[in-house]
Amino acid sequence: MQHSQGGSWNGGQKGSSRSAGIPADQATVRRSNLSLVLRHVSERGSRSRSLVAAETGLNKTTVTSLVGELVARGLIKEIGPQHAGAVGRPGLALALDGSGVGALGTEVNVDYVAAFATDVAGRVLIDRRVGFDATGGGPERSLDELARTIREAVAELDLLGVTLAGITVAVPGLIDSATGIVEVAPNLGWYGVPVAEVLAQAGVAPNVPITVDNDANLAALAEFTAGVAAGTSDLVYLTGEVGVGGGVIAGGRLLGGADGFAGEVGHVMVDPSGERCGCGRIGCWETKVGLAALVRMVTPERAYGVGDGVVRDPEERLAEIELRQAAGDRRVDAAVIEVGRWLGRGAATLVNLFNPRVIVIGGYFARLAGQIIPVAQTELKRLSVAGSASRCTFVASDLGFGAASRGAAGIVVERVLSDPTSIDIRHVVTSRPGKER
């Protein structure tokens, strides 16, 4: 998708005529050098062209040409003369701009649709969540709702004079990220749903690349960039919902695996003589620690799949459980301890395999963190091979339900930094308020 975008951009633009005739190899080098300069300014702060050249080893003429293209794409701006620390004569200082370039993350989950947008410099532009019964609605109605949410966001960004660099949709399931097809999303009841294609055909945002990714993976990215353990390069994120999702940051990068399916923690088998899971297998971890398991232990008469046909959202179920506990119901204390114990047991497997420094717990786990973390931590230490040598601790997430869509916007920004040519230069030039108004 980015390639075809690049292709359309190469078609008739002034700045692109130089790269049109050069070998693919050199176009790749130029793209990677654009990224190098953009990241350099983004990470090290504002500085002159000369300093960028000295620090990157690129020659000055090349830097000047690269900066010209980054300015045209709205990613870098000149902010006045730079003196301090510059090598050679002071020049105009360059700074990350990106205020005219937006990234949109969205999420469809069991009981809501969410949208979160930032500009490339990280300023939050949109952050909202609307209740929606995606499981009951089925893929068609859910994608209609998602398309509506995206159109709304695109219109708002347009009013702000922001050009959208990309859209990423978070879904709780196994995603083929190359095609944007949701292979399996058990808790939504989706199988083989071509989300990216449906949204593209609905014309939600013409010429804007749409990608689809796993919700917990994206939430892990958000935790890594903006959460309580931000910057921890080996981090596991777990979210307690009806099921249990996971995302893994390893060595500062999201662990994707060969197909983007990595981090599927919920169906790791922890007890071959345990109960049957919703997925049909026996003894999956989520049969021990999912919200459905907790509800079953505490209020068997109201367990998921049992009962009166009333759909209750997780918040409502949790509130009921907390009320019972406050009223002195000992079953709740016992059930919460049981969840903490199995959380620690499963986490020991994750620690043996990933050796993270931190396990960030989100979803309903975060709400009960005070009760379950001490139990889980003890069990983890007892059962992981490295024991306390691995110094891995549980912490509760504070990003709430917005984590996945925040992470979804984050990977759009990341893509812009990695390939600045993915920005359609015409849009930026015509829609930047600073240029025209």
Next chain:
Amino acid sequence: MQHSQGGSWNGGQKGSSRSAGIPADQATVRRSNLSLVLRHVSERGSRSRSLVAAETGLNKTTVTSLVGELVARGLIKEIGPQHAGAVGRPGLALALDGSGVGALGTEVNVDYVAAFATDVAGRVLIDRRVGFDATGGGPERSLDELARTIREAVAELDLLGVTLAGITVAVPGLIDSATGIVEVAPNLGWYGVPVAEVLAQAGVAPNVPITVDNDANLAALAEFTAGVAAGTSDLVYLTGEVGVGGGVIAGGRLLGGADGFAGEVGHVMVDPSGERCGCGRIGCWETKVGLAALVRMVTPERAYGVGDGVVRDPEERLAEIELRQAAGDRRVDAAVIEVGRWLGRGAATLVNLFNPRVIVIGGYFARLAGQIIPVAQTELKRLSVAGSASRCTFVASDLGFGAASRGAAGIVVERVLSDPTSIDIRHVVTSRPGKER
């Protein structure tokens, strides 16, 4: 260690006077550009300075200076005029040299010590394994034996005119790779053994950096670079020994985790109502699939820890099992199927978490591959969330017992490519036969 090497080299060398006075930041840039040029020539093949400059975007003067340093360090050589594909006038072509720079990998395991050395260009210089009872010998005698093996190898490399860039020791345990301390190696009975320090104090190879790493992690690297599934960027390596070891390649990189403890598959809990493991926990995966488990099922009277006090090496035990099977002992067939089944069950956890394309099985698993792979593959497909969508297959390793020491030498080479300044220039200049003899 590499930093102090860089420092000593900076002391009195001609080529280094330029970098001595420049800020640390620029020294870092130069190091990274040296690596860029070296890798470029190593991966793309021989080419002129002009072409390297055009392809990397570095300016020609910088490339000339970088190449000068790489030639002085014995890592690049000139091989005559380059015409084809060159940009501008043909110049002398550059090629990867590295024939004067060596990498030594060694391994201490339960019943042997191994050594494997290559030059930086990958030519194998040493490949040997000697039987040794490391568990019975304890850390002190084992490290004496290892020191002897290393001294021997160093002497041989010296005779070949090769300067050693580094030594890596593979040990089956949890290693603090920053300090080279073996924290826990259960099957060796080692706890808190400062391997790197002991070897350095024994003076096995003065001024050569010594690092220590987990054997299965290193074997995974060897599989990734030289095994049956070489180049598969998401790969899990499993080795069946008395216990079970694992190493994970994710996105083309070895998964280390926060402390280098990642990939500890053997003590992943797979059955909370299972047997007690040697580590003291219940239901570890190696209680189901380790060689000790197989032996217990087939010849309970000769199980590990039972019996006549005779130490049998794994080869001998396997030979006995195969003999019994050939003689029609049905217990063996059943036991091998049981191992295959549990191999698949545990592998399903690994596939859910890492989503590898291939699981390479080494050690005794490789020997029984024909019988256990079909069973394990069926079980894996049934139990992993993605099922056949993940297209993960088992393959038998063909690297044998040399995998870990081969991988150990490989990371020394990798370190040279990442930081060419880690080569002590004086050694190379005085010992390269081409220069002096």
